[in-house]
Amino acid sequence: MSVLAGNPPVALTIAGSDSGGGAGVQADLKTFAAHRAFGTSVITALTAQNTVGVRAISAVAPEFVAAQLEAVLDDLPVAAVKTGMLATPETVALVARFAPRLPNLVVDPVLVASSGDRLFTADAERAYLELLFPHAAVVTPNLREASVLLGRDVLDADDAVKAAADLAAYGPRCVVVKGGHLRGSAEAVDAVWFDGRTSLMTAPWIDTANNHGTGCTFAAATAANLAAGAELPVALAEAKTYVHAALSRSASWSLGAGHGPLGWGPF
Numbered sequence: 001m002s003v004l005a006g007n008p009p010v011a012l013t014i015a016g017s018d019s020g021g022g023a024g025v026q027a028d029l030k031t032f033a034a035h036r037a038f039g040t041s042v043i044t045a046l047t048a049q050n051t052v053g054v055r056a057i058s059a060v061a062p063e064f065v066a067a068q069l070e071a072v073l074d075d076l077p078v079a080a081v082k083t084g085m086l087a088t089p090e091t092v093a094l095v096a097r098f099a100p101r102l103p104n105l106v107v108d109p110v111l112v113a114s115s116g117d118r119l120f121t122a123d124a125e126r127a128y129l130e131l132l133f134p135h136a137a138v139v140t141p142n143l144r145e146a147s148v149l150l151g152r153d154v155l156d157a158d159d160a161v162k163a164a165a166d167l168a169a170y171g172p173r174c175v176v177v178k179g180g181h182l183r184g185s186a187e188a189v190d191a192v193w194f195d196g197r198t199s200l201m202t203a204p205w206i207d208t209a210n211n212h213g214t215g216c217t218f219a220a221a222t223a224a225n226l227a228a229g230a231e232l233p234v235a236l237a238e239a240k241t242y243v244h245a246a247l248s249r250s251a252s253w254s255l256g257a258g259h260g261p262l263g264w265g266p267f
């Protein structure tokens with residue numbers, strides 16, 4: 001690991017900007033800071049977005065994404081990386097080409113915002129499976145993303161467990177199918193595949209509309225924990241606890257007319 005004595009661990013997010021500050025690069029950097037990691041960022045797209053929805057998207061040219069990656073990686077001792085919104089299959093391919101330089105790679109395959117707005121080129125999702133998943137320490141699709149990637153319904157915890165095992169066939173070391181959109185349960189249940197076994201990771205369900213950016217926060221917290229040297233199962237369990245704490249903290253806030261943000265801390 002490239003953490004030098006006295007220096008904070010360095011984490012990198014490769015993701016889209018959310019002008020509303022609740023998801024994307026903004027959520028990732030706040031999460032890194034709350035974990036005392038030094039956050040760096042490569043921006044793949046701008047979104048004009050708030051708590052209600054996504055109004056417009058402008059993807060960054062892959063050559064400029066590459067220039068940002070070179071600038072960060074040539075200079076800073078990045079110890080873990082999170083990918084969020086990559087916007088186009090060309091950027092997925094580009095990030096895959098950089099994979100040998102991206103340690104502890106957490107791939108959150110962002111395809112659709114919770115508001116329903118598309119954040120990735122339609123019908124190009126196979127780029128994730130074929131190009132990026134083989135390089136990932138962990139991939140973290142939500143139910144809908146798992147369903148799009150596998151081309152079948154992933155609706156409940158049983159489906160999520162099977163989906164995690166099937167997505168593992170594409171080569172990541174670990175798969176988490178996040179069940180944050182599974183309603184009607186007292187628990188927030190995620191299916192985890194690791195080392196050939198599937199298990200469920202649970203936390204008490206928090207009844208709140210302020211859930212914009214839960215997925216980004218979970219993946220960024222996992223990357224921050226890996227950057228600090230945690231083993232993968234511990235990094236995931238602590239990220240799950242952190243998301244629960246961040247959801248609890250903002251549960252009574254009313255920021256924005258839609259799905260408000262999380263309370264990242266400091267706690």
Ligand SMILES: Nc1ncnc2c1ncn2[C@@H]1O[C@H](COP(=O)(O)OP(=O)(O)OP(=O)(O)O)[C@@H](O)[C@H]1O
Nearest residue numbers: 114142178179180181188205206213214215216218
């Ligand atoms: N209301 C909640 N209470 C407790 N945990 C939750 C809640 N909502 C989501 N989670 C947890 O947050 C993590 C992120 O899951 P989720 O399925 O919401 O991701 P996502 O859909 O990618 O998020 P986003 O809305 O940012 O796109 C998971 O561990 C999930 O179980």
Ligand SMILES: Cc1ncc(CO)c(N)n1
Nearest residue numbers: 016017018023024085113
């Ligand atoms: C920029 C961005 N990345 C990810 C998500 C998913 O929550 C979002 N809504 N916006």
